[in-house]
Amino acid sequence: MKIYHVGMMKSGTTFLQQILSSNQAALKKHGWSYPGNRLNQQHACYALCGEHIPWRFPAVPEALGKDLVQALRSAKTPNSVISAEALSCLSKQGIAHFIDKVGAPDRVVFTIRGLSSAIPSSWQQLIKGGASISYPGYFKQLRTQRGSLSGIWSNYAFGHAIELWSQVAPVDVVIVPTQGQKSDLASLFFDACGMEFSDSFATDIESASSNISLSMELTEILRLINQLLKDDKSQSEAVRKYFLNKMAFPLAGKYRGTKITLPQRYCEQVNNWNNEELELLQRHADRVYGQMDDLSVTGQDMPELDEKMLLQSAATLISQYIAANVS
DSSP states (O other): OEEEEEEOTTSSHHHHHHHHHHTHHHHHHTTEEOOSSSSSSHHHHHHHHGGGOOSOOOOOOHHHHHHHHHHHHTOSSSEEEEEEGGGGGOOHHHHHHHHHHHOOOSEEEEEEOOHHHHHHHHHHHHHHTTOOOOHHHHHHHHHHHHTTTOTTHHHHOHHHHHHHHHTTSOEEEEEOOSSSOHHHHHHHHHHHHTOOOOTTSOOOOOOOGGGOOOOHHHHHHHHHHHHHTTTOHHHHHHHHHHIIIIIIHHHTTTOOOOOOOOOGGGHHHHHHHHHHHHHHHHHHOSEEESOGGGGOOOOOOOOOOOHHHHHHHHHHHHHHHHHHHOO
16 A cells, blocks of 8 residues: 655644654554655655646755655555655646656545635745735735636645546545644544554654744734845845744744734635635545534634834844843
8 A cells, every 4th residue: 555645735744744754663563664764755756756846945866756766666564655745736747747756656645724724824934935925915916826726826726636636546635623632633644544543653743943833923024024135035044044943933932922814804715715625625535534614714803913013023022032042
């Protein structure tokens, strides 16, 4: 049994990959291999089908792709699973290219989140990556790109991705729970893969710093920094990394601020998009694990941030940073 985990962006993919990579020896005892010594097989996917991946990525040696192919062919266990977010954005041609290199899976397992939670997370992630687009501007961009499924839609149009992969192998879908424990997602994922979820598996894993959520205030401050330094990429990257790693991430737990949510005024539009994706999911998925209600679109109005609120947030952040670093 060979399973490809197609992790849609912001669907708990990193958490599941941490469990798989941290428990390779235990998985082997249960008849499963998770190849390689990295967190996931993302870089191997870059090496194998990079021309079909729509986002920028670092240069990787071709050997990583060859190593993955060899690992799957020579696995000493009856079952193998690989995991990569890059698999979620492949076109029909990209999927065919990947399968030509690696071989067809026996089953494909998706992890997905509803658009009302995925969209706010995706905007925040863009800002962390150096973008300066405003939240309203981001929704305008989503509307423009929806027809061609370009831009951000290549990472979040879960129904269309499920349709493409269903032409290759049966597709099971795991819906990220909106309540409960993080281990609930792992349990659903293991069930979908047909893997035994052992109590001995390490699941108490800290989130990667890049997955720490920022408040609307901190995100807006970072967006303005990105905008200010947009013409100097090297300085912009250095300042952004310092702001995130030295200030925002360490203090995220102390400074809560306003949670980034889906504003009510965008709910109808996002609900229409979500329903389009759900229709494709229901038509092409073999089995669904989790609650369909967790994909429902919900909105929540956030207070408008004015200059005074941003200045207060910046002052709070700076004072807390100084207090934490001055002996």
